[in-house]
Amino acid sequence: MSGSRERTGIRAMRAVRLHGSGSEALEVESIEMPTLAMGEALVRVLAAGITRDELGWPADRLPATPSYEVSGIVAAVAPDVEEPTVGEPVYGLTPFDCDGAAAEYVAVSARLLAPKPRELSHVESAALPLAGLSAWQGLFDHGALKDGQRVVVTGAAGGVGHLATQLALWRGAYVIAVTSPASAKAASLFGAHEVLVPGNGFGDTLEPADLVFDTVGGDLLRRLPTAVRPGGRLVSVAGEPPPVASGAGIDTRYFVVEPKREQLVELTRLVASGALRPAVDSVFALADAREAFDRSMAAGKRGKVVLLVSDE
Ligand SMILES: NC(=O)c1ccc[n+]([C@@H]2O[C@H](COP(=O)([O-])OP(=O)(O)OC[C@H]3O[C@@H](n4cnc5c(N)ncnc54)[C@H](OP(=O)(O)O)[C@@H]3O)[C@@H](O)[C@H]2O)c1
Incomplete structure (x- = not known):
């Protein structure tokens, strides 16, 4: 043409x-x-x-x-x-x-x-678009997050993480934001119930969550399986999760975000309702x-x- x-x-x-x-x-x-x-x-x-x-x-x-x-x-x-x-x-x-x-x-x-x-x-x-769709697909399509569940969001002040925090709150979840020391103050602005900076023993001291949504990858991702309850999920947009013993009953997955117009329309609706605001x-x-x-x-x-x- x-x-x-x-x-x-x-x-x-x-x-x-x-x-x-x-x-x-x-x-x-x-x-x-x-x-x-x-x-x-x-x-x-x-x-x-x-x-x-x-x-x-x-x-x-x-x-x-x-x-x-x-x-x-x-x-x-x-x-x-x-x-x-x-x-x-x-x-x-x-x-x-x-x-x-x-x-x-x-x-x-x-x-x-x-x-x-x-x-x-x-x-x-x-x-x-990219961060909002990543957050939506990580929490809901791959993470199956439901009202009342506990979710850990890593990198919670970042592009994907700050929107995942807001979407999880909108869904009615209890949100634990995990950040680097440099970003802890910023992460607290998005409304999470708890803000954690991981130190030694992180994951062992945390009450296991229904869903851990990782946006950081690397060393932090390798430590995240202990933060998931049996039957829960570990979903990462930043890297392949480490192998988990099959008896642990934890579903792990990495995904690549897909362009989806109908989900953008949902995000637009949430912006209009005041539930979502990109930073x-x-x-x-x-x-x-x-x-x-x-x-x-x-x-x-x-x-x-x-x-x-x-x-x-
Ligand atoms: N697979 C896909 O389809 C897809 C889609 C979107 C994004 N991604 C990837 O996902 C990742 C996140 O993207 P983004 O746009 O959200 O990046 P971003 O804006 O840079 O956010 C990453 C966040 O992680 C934090 N962080 C880094 N190291 C940390 C640690 N050890 N503990 C806790 N928090 C830590 C950073 O804090 P500081 O700034 O203080 O270090 C930052 O707030 C990137 O690697 C990106 O390439 C993949």
Whole structure:
């Protein structure tokens, strides 16, 4: 089909491009506008959320545009797309196998985009898709969390963790937030019943939980099976959980978040009801993408790092 350039009249756009590994391999460049395929919408990006560890693209995929979280305005749609419509404010998680949203425009499958929450700015909306869907899927799809259960959320001040804390509270769970020393104060702001900084013996001293939702991985994840009750679950978005003796009766799993429009609609509803609010740690201009990614990997953040691509 004819490309989006005919529809917008724009031929080139600014984009952050990754040419190697790590933030020093990022450049802001002028590249061709994306071409719309059937089923896609072209979004004029106003803000793009970023996540730590997302700059490890395989060499055969480079150069590539990072950021999987977009909030913006629909600029054009393919002929077979009825929703969303041109001019509509939308947000969403873009697929991991395509160029991302750290650019002035991104082409996304229209069925992955949801109406942007009215109560949030574009910067706040861009903080929600990847982290909010990870939290939702970790707690509810993989963790089967129910009203009245005990849940431990690790990394509770981080991008995924602060939203998982709020979603678990909304579900009616008793929430134990586990944080690093640098983030304990920030984590306490999201309403958890307890905030813990793990020390020696962590897990042995904790009353076992129905669900442990891990967003940290590494050494902490290896110590988490002791924090789960028999019959409970250990779910991680940050790494493969350690093997657990089959007699322990603990279900362990790692998952990769999936773009799901219907869950974004739920998140939008929770924002409107006041049950959910994404925290923005910091905002950077597109030209400062290297600094933004360095910040995403720093300690002591409160919520998400977001690129402000355009003010209007
Ligand atoms: N599989 C998937 O689909 C998927 C989806 C989303 C995210 N992820 C991954 O999940 C992880 C979390 O993502 P995110 O965006 O939430 O990252 P983030 O914003 O950096 O949050 C991580 C949190 O973990 C805390 N932390 C680090 N070490 C800790 C420790 N030893 N004990 C307690 N807390 C500790 C950090 O605190 P400090 O800042 O104080 O160190 C930070 O608050 C990342 O590795 C990301 O790549 C995977």
